[in-house]
Amino acid sequence: MSEPIDFYFDFTSPYGYFMSEKIDAVAARFERKVRWHPILLGLVFKETGAQAPIGLPLKGPYMARDVLRTGRFLGIPYRHPSKFPLPTQAAGRAYYWLHGQDCGLARRFAHAVYRALFVEGRDISAPETVIALAADLGANAGVLAAALATPEVKERLQAETAAAIARGVFGSPYVVIDDEPFFGVDRLPQIEMWLEKGGF
Amino acid sequence: MSEPIDFYFDFTSPYGYFMSEKIDAVAARFERKVRWHPILLGLVFKETGAQAPIGLPLKGPYMARDVLRTGRFLGIPYRHPSKFPLPTQAAGRAYYWLHGQDCGLARRFAHAVYRALFVEGRDISAPETVIALAADLGANAGVLAAALATPEVKERLQAETAAAIARGVFGSPYVVIDDEPFFGVDRLPQIEMWLEKGGF
Numbered sequence: 001m002s003e004p005i006d007f008y009f010d011f012t013s014p015y016g017y018f019m020s021e022k023i024d025a026v027a028a029r030f031e032r033k034v035r036w037h038p039i040l041l042g043l044v045f046k047e048t049g050a051q052a053p054i055g056l057p058l059k060g061p062y063m064a065r066d067v068l069r070t071g072r073f074l075g076i077p078y079r080h081p082s083k084f085p086l087p088t089q090a091a092g093r094a095y096y097w098l099h100g101q102d103c104g105l106a107r108r109f110a111h112a113v114y115r116a117l118f119v120e121g122r123d124i125s126a127p128e129t130v131i132a133l134a135a136d137l138g139a140n141a142g143v144l145a146a147a148l149a150t151p152e153v154k155e156r157l158q159a160e161t162a163a164a165i166a167r168g169v170f171g172s173p174y175v176v177i178d179d180e181p182f183f184g185v186d187r188l189p190q191i192e193m194w195l196e197k198g199g200f
Numbered sequence: 201m202s203e204p205i206d207f208y209f210d211f212t213s214p215y216g217y218f219m220s221e222k223i224d225a226v227a228a229r230f231e232r233k234v235r236w237h238p239i240l241l242g243l244v245f246k247e248t249g250a251q252a253p254i255g256l257p258l259k260g261p262y263m264a265r266d267v268l269r270t271g272r273f274l275g276i277p278y279r280h281p282s283k284f285p286l287p288t289q290a291a292g293r294a295y296y297w298l299h300g301q302d303c304g305l306a307r308r309f310a311h312a313v314y315r316a317l318f319v320e321g322r323d324i325s326a327p328e329t330v331i332a333l334a335a336d337l338g339a340n341a342g343v344l345a346a347a348l349a350t351p352e353v354k355e356r357l358q359a360e361t362a363a364a365i366a367r368g369v370f371g372s373p374y375v376v377i378d379d380e381p382f383f384g385v386d387r388l389p390q391i392e393m394w395l396e397k398g399g400f
Contacts, residue, residue, distance in 0.1 A: 048257045057248045058370035062381055069380075072400055073390050170258035180269075181262055186386035190273050200272055 004033040006176040008164050010041040011088035011124060013172035014067045014078065017114040018185040021076045023175065024107075026188065030195040032177075036110055038092040039161040041172055047165050052085050070185065077119050086117075086125040090148060092157040094130045097147045098139060108137050204233040206376040208364050210241040211288040211324060213372035214267045214278065217314040218385040221276045223375065224307075226388065230395040232377075236310055238292040239361040241372055247365050252285050270385065277319050286317075286325040290348060292357045294330045297347045298339060308337050 005027050009016030020036075027034045045051060054060045064080065071078030091113045099106035112133045116122040122129055127148055135141040147153050164174075168181060175182040175191060180199070182191050193200055205227050209216030220236075227234045245251060254260045264280065271278030291313045299306035312333045316322040322329055327348055335341040347353050364374075368381060375382040375391060380399065382391050393400055 048259065050256065050259070056250065056370075058365070058368050059248065059250070059383075062368060062370065062383055065381070066383070069390065069400075073393060165258070168258050168262060170256075170262065181265070183262055183266070184386070186384070189389070190269065193273060200269075 002032055003178065004035045006035050006037060006167075008037045008039055008169045008172065008174040008176075010039055010172045011091040011110075011113050011117065012085040013041065014080075014118060015070070015185045016172040017078070017118045018070060018074055018076055019173035019175070019188075020110065020114050022074070022185070022188060023173075023191075026192055026195070032195065036095075036107065037160055037164060038088070038095045038110065038157070039164045039169065039172070040088065040092060040157065042087075043158070043161045044165055044170060048170050050170065054085060074185070079119060079121060081117055081121045083123050083125070086123065088125065089154075089157065090127040090130040091124050092160075093148050093153045094134055094144060096156045096160065097144060097153050098134060101139070105137055105139065109134050109139075112137060202232055203378065204235045206235050206237060206367075208237045208239055208369045208372065208374040208376075210239055210372045211291040211310075211313050211317065212285040213241065214280075214318060215270070215385045216372040217278070217318045218270060218274055218276055219373035219375070219388075220311065220314050222274070222385070222388060223373075223391075226392055226395070232395065236295075236307065237360055237364060238288070238295045238310065238357070239364045239369065239372070240288065240292060240357065242287075243358070243361045244365055244370060248370050250370065254285060274385070279319060279321060281317055281321045283323050283325070286323065288325065289354075289357065290327040290330040291324050292360075293348050293353045294334055294344060296356045296360065297344065297353050298334060301339070305334075305337055305339065309334050309339070312337060 005023070007019065007023050009020060024034050053063050068078065068080065095106055095110055098109050113124050113130065116129065116133055117124045124130060131141050131145050134144050167176065171183055173185055175187070177191065177194055180194060207219065207223050209220065224234050253263050268278060268280065295306055295310055298309050313324050313330065316329065316333055317324045324330060331341050331345050334344050367376065371383055373385055377391065377394055380394060
């Protein structure tokens with residue numbers, strides 16, 4: 001039995017969203033499971049000294065165009081949100097709390113958060129939005145709202161981000177298969193070849 | 201008759217090397233020509249504030265691994281050179297001078313420089329190496345050596361780099377097809393779809 005594939009992402013990452021729409025199906029073709037790990041890219045960039053690419057000269061305008069084209073290329077609906085990039089603490093914290101209750105629910109919640117941001121243009125930095133998305137999937141809104149304010153829940157997201165950095169994660173999406181790292185949704189063809197051949 | 205595709209690259213860029221081994225054949229399938237533009241990434245990064253990725257925390261070690269794997273994925277021979285990254289002024293200047301004499305020779309020279317660095321591990325920052333590579337292809341070594349020292353030849357490479365920056369080029373490889381920009385060798389599948397469909 002192979003280890004699950006690890007998928008690291010930030011909820012404000014468009015390429016992370018694209019990967020989220022693909023990775024489970026690709027893994028399933030090779031009878032592999034995927035562990036999802038939302039992280040905070042802000043903490044990662046503090047560690048590495050990098051900046052959000054969308055804010056960089058020349059690269060930022062390129063990325064704005066490339067994201068739209070890459071969505072069309074991959075056949076994934078995408079509309080660029082007006083509020084972007086945005087903080088993802090609430091979404092990341094809610095994910096791990098939900099995961100502690102029901103891991104299938106957490107997966108559906110992650111999809112809902114990404115689609116709320118990148119298809120519907122909703123402000124997923126607001127805890128109310130995050131709680132509403134979870135409640136739509138059957139979570140108890142009041143219990144989740146209370147949990148989001150606890151130190152344990154805040155620390156969990158920080159610890160997951162620290163563990164990701166320790167593993168070498170420097171951006172989103174970042175996928176690790178049997179210790180082999182793949183950065184970016186454009187590594188999907190290499191990921192498929194790797195799973196098919198067991199490395200190359 | 202369509203405009204040629206523009207291909208911008210620095211001779212010290214491994215992903216630029218991979219693109220150099222692919223782009224002409226891809227373009228030819230769609231009856232398109234390619235204009236090659238060696239540039240100096242050092243000048244580009246001075247403009248954008250970026251740094252060579254190989255030197256960045258976490259991203260650098262990832263890239264060292266990704267380059268080897270991407271070479272295997274694309275079926276292109278690659279050995280990581282011990283001297284890397286290195287200055288490419290001599291190679292870039294020689295390219296444009298040779299292009300003024302014989303554009304086919306310049307293309308063969310560019311392939312020779314890239315393969316000397318990324319297959320044979322030669323130090324292509326040394327003008328002697330660059331001149332020897334050109335001489336092997338039939339260029340006059342003495343005339344080229346004299347040309348490399350002239351202000352006109354030096355300025356040509358700077359002007360080409362400035363023109364690239366003005367067009368939005370922020371890294372290598374960077375391909376422009378009918379004003380649509382594609383950054384990175386991992387955009388080859390999108391380039392092929394773009395050429396096949398005339399945009400998407």
